[in-house]
Amino acid sequence: MKHWRIEDIAWDRFDPSAVDPEILPLVKAAAMVERNGRDYALYLGNVFRDDPDFRRAADHWAEEEVQHGDALARWACLADPAWDFAAAFQRYRDGYKVKIEADASIRGSRTGELIARCMVETGTSSYYSALSEATAEPVLKQVCKLIAADEYRHFKLFYDHMHRYLERENIGLLTRLRIALGRIGESEDDELAYAYHCGNEAPSFAYQHRRCIAAYMACTMAFFRYRHIERGTGMILKAIGLPPRGKLSFVATKAAWHLLQWRHRRFETQLAA
Ligand SMILES: [Fe+2]
Numbered sequence: 001m002k003h004w005r006i007e008d009i010a011w012d013r014f015d016p017s018a019v020d021p022e023i024l025p026l027v028k029a030a031a032m033v034e035r036n037g038r039d040y041a042l043y044l045g046n047v048f049r050d051d052p053d054f055r056r057a058a059d060h061w062a063e064e065e066v067q068h069g070d071a072l073a074r075w076a077c078l079a080d081p082a083w084d085f086a087a088a089f090q091r092y093r094d095g096y097k098v099k100i101e102a103d104a105s106i107r108g109s110r111t112g113e114l115i116a117r118c119m120v121e122t123g124t125s126s127y128y129s130a131l132s133e134a135t136a137e138p139v140l141k142q143v144c145k146l147i148a149a150d151e152y153r154h155f156k157l158f159y160d161h162m163h164r165y166l167e168r169e170n171i172g173l174l175t176r177l178r179i180a181l182g183r184i185g186e187s188e189d190d191e192l193a194y195a196y197h198c199g200n201e202a203p204s205f206a207y208q209h210r211r212c213i214a215a216y217m218a219c220t221m222a223f224f225r226y227r228h229i230e231r232g233t234g235m236i237l238k239a240i241g242l243p244p245r246g247k248l249s250f251v252a253t254k255a256a257w258h259l260l261q262w263r264h265r266r267f268e269t270q271l272a273a
């Protein structure tokens with residue numbers, strides 16, 4: 001059972017005067033990445049081919065991600081009636097392929113795969129929390145709150161399965177840390193940058209990773225507040241098996257916050273150039 005449905009959203013409360021032009025391109029990009037969720041479920045189905053419980057959970061998870069994409073796309077079409085989501089999504093699908101075929105996880109273990117999924121859900125949970133607080137548009141606020149709650153439940157889903165595998169595979173803390181940081185770094189790869197391009201730039205405009213990731217990140221990072229980073233850091237520490245609160249978390253949050261500020265300034269400089 002999904003926790004909410006598109007019809008539950010109060011679409012009639014949409015207020016065009018409250019649409020933030022800085023947020024709209026982010027929503028368009030996010031709609032496509034979310035809508036693409038089923039491909040990840042196919043990949044996970046291959047990695048966990050002999051684990052029917054997890055495969056069922058992953059299929060359900062993908063349907064929730066697809067619903068996130070549908071809800072965000074519907075909002076973006078209200079905010080920009082000229083936007084053609086179907087055409088933009090087709091361009092995205094044509095140009096960005098998730099590697100579905102796999103005999104084993106690209107992370108080297110099933111535990112590693114699930115830690116990587118926890119990192120993605122930490123990122124999305126923080127991201128939609130930040131967007132819901134940043135926007136004054138009531139429908140987007142509601143959509144982002146609902147999605148953020150789903151993303152947190154997804155984190156718990158992957159975390160619980162990860163623990164099951166950790167008992168069997170017993171991979172070390174340093175490996176878990178390396179996988180987690182590696183997956184966080186991948187947020188600057190093509191997945192989001194190309195979605196930004198397809199959602200916001202004309203097909204005649206050539207895709208350039210450096211420009212698109214700078215545009216996406218410069219805008220996104222502006223909406224994060226310390227509390228989002230604090231909560232996200234706690235989730236990351238928990239996923240790799242470290243205490244989510246206490247001195248380590250305090251220091252790690254400070255470091256992550258400074259890193260975010262530094263990256264934000266760098267992306268803004270790149271964009272200006
Ligand atoms: Fe999602």
Ligand SMILES: [Fe+2]
Pocket residue numbers: 065121124150151154
């Ligand atoms: Fe999710």
